[in-house]
């Protein structure tokens with residue numbers, strides 16, 4: 222199958238490129254041609270790009286997709302209360318089919334708001350993988366592991382099974398990671414074991430880091446270290462590619478420890494705002510050459526998985542925190558949500574840019590809206606004015622998943638019916 226997008230405003234996200242008007246051809250799963258004008262082939266599916274911006278799909282670098290079933294169920298609580306009193310009991314009631322439908326709900330929202338790939342850490346990952354496979358999305362999947370009590374190695378075995386069964390599946394759209402949940406739920410010994418496994422198999426790691434002040438206090442009490450020092454002591458930054466979620470409470474020395482690491486930090490500004498966690502020092506990390514991407518965290522905390530909201534929150538928080546409106550300008554924050562997140566997923570040469578040879582993961586944004594006119598600076602509109610509902614078309618791996626705001630791989634009526642019944646049962650009495 223081939224697709225020809227005609228006369229769109231193209232934002233490639235390559236450093237040197239300014240937006241320009243042109244055509245894009247997709248053949249199979251890749252972008253094969255970008256030029257001012259491309260002669261149509263008879264078999265091309267033609268998409269009119271006039272009044273639209275074509276850009277790389279956004280990449281959500283930290284998610285717990287089935288938590289969409291818990292959206293709005295326990296707002297306005299502190300993170301540890303929210304997690305221990307509400308989320309964990311509710312999650313204990315989720316069966317594999319619930320996980321499948323919750324993942325599908327988040328995937329529908331992601332496709333509708335211009336996200337083409339995501340990193341997910343959760344349980345019952347086979348069902349999430351099935352949802353990814355069926356809907357046409359791209360994802361890096363992780364079985365999250367808390368090692369607080371002895372489980373006879375069950376969690377680790379599930380993680381290993383996921384990696385073996387799903388790495389490279391669904392035409393290469395699915396990749397996998399190993400996911401020790403956080404410094405406060407992983408003692409040193411199992412942590413070292415997982416790191417050794419990741420290094421041996423060259424599978425990335427995905428972990429929460431320094432999300433709250435309480436975490437910093439807890440790890441200091443237990444080990445006399447900062448959370449970052451604890452992970453360093455475990456050997457996490459020596460060889461493995463690591464996706465660190467949050468990194469809110471890092472001091473200057475912690476940031477120094479991350480310099481030169483493979484992978485980087487997924488910033489989740491809306492979740493951090495809503496849970497009152499703090500503001501991650503991401504512009505300082507960027508200045509040190511640390512790669513930073515953007516994620517939403519689960520919809521249980523962030524409440525939506527619209528990456529355009531995260532983009533706005535990310536840049537506004539830096540401006541506010543430093544009293545400096547020049548911090549994290551539009552182009553830089555867009556780069557975090559595309560190329561930055563792509564590197565966190567280990568997909569830097571494949572997605573996150575519009576370039577011939579890259580995977581065809583791209584979105585079209587409809588500018589024929591009052592809040593998107595006139596067009597002075599395309600990047601400014603995208604960072605500060607666009608929201609997820611302005612996305613018209615979403616393409617992943619050369620397949621059109623949404624066109625003219627209609628989802629083509631998901632039956633939304635069926636989805637909402639399933640979600641309604643399941644969500645009610647899960648939270649009853651909690």
Ligand SMILES: N[C@@H](CCSC[C@H]1O[C@@H](n2cnc3c(=O)[nH]cnc32)[C@H](O)[C@@H]1O)C(=O)O
Nearest residue numbers: 285308342343344365366367376429518519
């Ligand atoms: N509870 C599982 C581990 C699941 S991994 C994903 C976990 O991350 C939890 N989670 C979601 N958001 C956050 C966050 O912001 N910080 C820390 N944990 C979170 C979520 O509730 C979920 O349990 C087990 O025992 O094996």
Ligand SMILES: [Zn+2]
Nearest residue numbers: 429466518519
């Ligand atoms: Zn999380």
